[in-house]
Amino acid sequence: MATTAPKHGVREAAAHGAHTAQPDAAPMSHRQIMEALSGLLLGMFVAILSSTIVTNALPHIVTSLHGSQSAYTWVVTASLLAMTVTTPLWGKLADLTSKKLLVQIALIIYVLGSAAAGLSQNTSTLIGFRVVQGVGVGGLSALAQIVMAAMISPRERGRYSGYLGATFAIATVGGPLIGGVITDTSWLGWRWCFYVGVPFAIIALIVLQKTLHLPTVKRDVKVDWTGAFFLAAAVSLLMVWVTFAGINYNWISWQTWTMVGGAVLLGLIFVLIESKVNEPLVPLRLFRNKTITLTSIASLFVGVGMFSGTVFLSQYFQLARDKSPTMSGVMTIPLIGGLFIASTVSGQIITRTGRWKAFLVSGSVLLTAGLGLLGTIRYDTVYWHTAIFMALVGLGIGMMMQNLVLAAQNQVQAHELGAASSLVTFFRSLGGAVGVSALGAVLSNRITHYMKDGMAGLGVTSTGSSDSVPDLSTLTAPVRKVVEGAYGHGVADVFLYAAPLALIAFFIVLFIKEVALRSSSGLEQAATAAATADAPAVGQQPAPEPELVSVGATSVADRRAETVLQPVAAYASVGGGTPTLPGGTEIRGQVRNSDGTGVAHATLTLISLTGRQLGRATTRSGGGYSLEAPGSGSYVLIAAADGHQPQAATVVVGDEPVPYDVVLSGTNGLAGVVVSAADTLPIGDAVVVVTDIRGEVITTSKTADSGAFSFEELPPGDFTLAVNAAGFRPTALPVEVAGTGTTRIEIALRAGAQLQGTIRAGADRRPLADARVTLVDAAGNVVGTATTGSDGAYAFTDLDAGEYSLVASGYPPAATALTVGGHGTNGFDMELNHPEG
Structure with missing residues (x-):
């Protein structure tokens, strides 16, 4: 008989002071993830659609409501401002309460804001209702990333971020087209640009209720x-x-x-x-993590390029090239096409390779080049030139937008995913809001300047208010040519101002350290934390995640450094050591790596020749230190830092301050922990093999009972780590060993179930030899085939838990359904009947 796979239960856990109902942390299948994401992606589509559908309609809307260029800018900026301010709020709430409920609330706020915006009678009320829209859109934008992080591991998230990027691209390309068609259709009118997203939002609410199922956090909310x-x-x-x-x-x-x-x-x-x-809105402790700080600042400048491209290009095509709103949308397709291709392809490649920094660097280069080239356009520039420039901008944004969030999410624990995700999204929205506002002011100023020059050429000295958005159909040919030229040149100046900001983003991402993507999702990490809180491990603890943000007042890196320095402190205190003595001679200098860079947080201990501790200091960010010797004489100075070999030297002190620099040599290592993907429990006796890029085996090891393994003194470079254990499917993944310190990694093995049995035939049910056995999964894919031996036996290994069909032939073929459990051996015998006659 086939064994029946047990249903996933629900366990109650307490972690980080919150009572959480959490499902078993088994990885979700692709089908489960896509079902859960369906409503979320539809909600995201609604959010982006609302932002882009008015892009091509705005010149007509502002003209219809008798607004100015400043009002034009604020219709966009008001929504971005609301998104910016509320993004951290949504992120904080996501860490404290139901993510599904928050998504639904954001959709409801969006629906109300959209319906009200469509009723606006002047630009002031329109701007006010756009603020309400922005609150809802901010929630949808932030929560989409947070929910994905909760369900999907960083290593797999690139693939699904590509789907999110594709949704973004479709909504971005469809929004201006739909908005243009609505604006150009007399019996609809521009007000339907706000109404059209409402039914999509209602459908998204229904789909979310049926498909999105996440653990609900029961915790007092303090906003x-x-x-x-x-x-x-x-x-x-x-x-x-x-x-x-x-x-x-x-x-x-x-x-x-x-x-x-x-x-x-x-x-x-x-x-x-x-x-x-x-419960801070923006947890300042996150900025202690270098990667989160750099990705946030880079997102600030990416937001400028991202929003300026979509906002000001519509003005360029309509007011500089006299195109209709619909054609304006069509002509911006290269920008969105580049974004679609870059986000989708980069996501797939990141999932396969685990490498993401190259896309950030390449994206910033393309974004800088594209914005710089757009700074050269004029009203009569050949369109295919402009199309190439827009495509470069789209490619750059597509490579950076989602991957900056991914890099930040990979640095934090499960309970801070919301804060970290919303932090990066916040800075991107902030860059967009401030950028659009500032660049809109620049555009107004430059247009005024070019209009005055153009009118002076026509012999006209007064043109009235140049801040109003013109209606080209009402202008004479000479004046229209001046207006088109002014807008063409003014919009180009805007992109020329934005290009240096993208260049700053390029330099920032160069300093982001690439850390291997984790293989556990937010829910799996939360389950691990809950299990640790319920049953503390005894003995050796699993290695911490690389580059984790600090928890409380002490970071993981600081705790590792303290562990390294404990033997030094014990030795120094043998003689009854005391703190640094006042009033002595100063010893000062710098602790450096072999390449000359300063080593921060290194600890220096000054001891007497008899072993008595006399002073202790910690280096500053640049590696500098200062401590005092009690007087003239010879002393021993000990320097130690995490990831470096400790050094000791004799220092002779006189009456004058003594300059003394210390050079520490780095140590390289690779350490980690092997756990079960189903329950995150450690796996002992797993074989871990390290190979170089040529496939040569460098070293091997076995994990301890705690699942931990370590390799010392590995050269820096790229390696392949292969792991196999009894009862689990083997896995291999790339890993980069840094130049100094220990690279840490977590490896999750999926259970590899076995299916075996005997094929029998005839009335005497004797074993049937040479029978062909085929195993098919629930999706109809052939998992494997086997041919029975003389004993009628067959076997399949390395199977995932789930529903299968077993087809046997040799006599008239027969098929049967069976369920394979997630671990161990599943037995299933099958009987075939002889053909009659």
């Missing part, structure tokens, strides 16, 4: 509303300044000093609040 207020006030004041500077007042004026100073003051108050509250 930092005060921090949210000061953040909104700081960003809003800054955007008001850049919007009107150079138009209503000079860039250097008392208004500028007042607004910029006020924004800085409000920002400092926000930082102070965040450092004091228990």
Whole structure:
């Protein structure tokens, strides 16, 4: 008989002070993930559609509502501002309460804001309702990344991020086209640009209710509303300044000093609040992690290029090239096509290889080049030139947008996925909001300048308010040519201003360290943390994840350093060591690597020749240190740092300060833990093999009972790590050993079930030789074939748990359904009947 796979149960766990109902942390199948993501992707489609559908309609909308160029900018900026301010709020709530409920609330807010925006009678009310829309869109944008991180491991997430990027591209390409068609259709009108997304949102609500099932966190929610207020006030004041500077007042004026100073003051108050509250809106401790800090800053500059491309290109095509809203959407397809291709292909490649930094570097180069080339366009530039420039921008954004979030998510534990994801999304939205506002002010200023020059050439000295958005159909041919030229040149200047910001993003991503992507999802990590809290391991602990953000006041790296330095502290205190003695002679210098760079957080201990501790210091960020000897004489200076060989040297001290630099040599190593993908329990006696890029075996080892393994003194470079264990499917993955320190990795093995049995035939049920046995999975794919021997036996190995069909032939073929359990051997015998006659 076939064994029946047990259904996944539910266990209650307590982690990080929250009571959570969590399912067993078995990896979800592709089908399960796609079902769960269906409603989420539809909600994301609605969010992006609402942002892009008005892009090509905006010139017509603002003209219809008698708005100005500033109002044009604020219709876009108001939504981006609301997205920016509320993104951290949504992220914090996602770490505290039901993610599914939050997605549904965000959709409802979006529906209400969209319906109200369609009823607007002037630009002021339209801007207000766009704020409501932005609150909902901010939730959908942030929560999509957070839910994906909870369900899918970073290693696999690139593939599904590609689907998210594809959804983004389809909505981005479809939005302007739909908006253009609606605007050009007289019996619909531009108001339907806001109504059209409502039915999609309602469908998404229904689909989400049926398909998205995540553990619900039962925890008291403490939202930092005060921090949210000061953040909104700081960003809003800054955007008001850049919007009107150079138009209503000079860039250097008392208004500028007042607004910029006020924004800085409000920002400092926000930082102070965040450092004091228990549940900060933006956890400042995340910035202790270098990767999260760099990805956030890079996202800030990517947001400028991303939103400026979609907002200002529609003005270029409609007001500089006299195209209809529909054709304006068609002509921006190269931008979205590049984004679609880059996000999808990069996601697939990252899933296969685990390498992501190359896409960030390449994307920043393409984005910089594309924006710089768009800075050369004019109203009469050949379209295919503009199309290539737009494609470069799209490729750059597609390579960077999702992968910056992925890099940040890979650095944090499960309970901080929401905060880290929303932090990167927040900075991207902030860059877009401030960028669009600032560049919109630049555009207004440049258009005014070019219009005056053009009109002067026609002999006209006064043109009225140049801040209003013109209707080209009402202008005479000479004046229209001047307006087209002014908008063509002005929009190009906007991209020319944006290009250096993309270049800054390029330099930032160069400093991001590539860390191997984890193979466990957020839910699996949460289950591991819960299991650890319920039953603390005894003996050796699993190796920590690489580059984890600090928890509490002490980071993982700091704790590792303390572990390394414990023997030194014990030795130094043998003689009754005391802290640094005051009033002595200073010893100062720098602790450096062999390449000359400073080593931060290295510990230096000064001892007497008899072993008594006299002083202790820790190096600063640049590797500098300073400590005091009690007086003239000879002393021993010991230096140690995580990932380096400790050094000891004799230092002779006189009456003057003594300069003394220490050079530490690095150590390379590879360590990690092997766990079961189904329950994250450690796997002992697993064989771990390290091979180089040529396939040569470098070294092998077996895991301890705790699942831990380690290799010392490996040369830096790229290796392949192969792991196999009894009862599990073997796996191999690439790993890069850094130049100094120990590279740490977690490997999850999936259970490899076996199916075996005997094929019998005839009334006497004797074993049937040479029978062909085929195993087919639930999707209809042939898993394997086997031919029975003289004993009628067959076997299949390395199977996933699930439903299968077993087909046997040799006599009239027969088929039967069976269920394979997730682990061990499943037995299934099958009987065939002789043909009659």
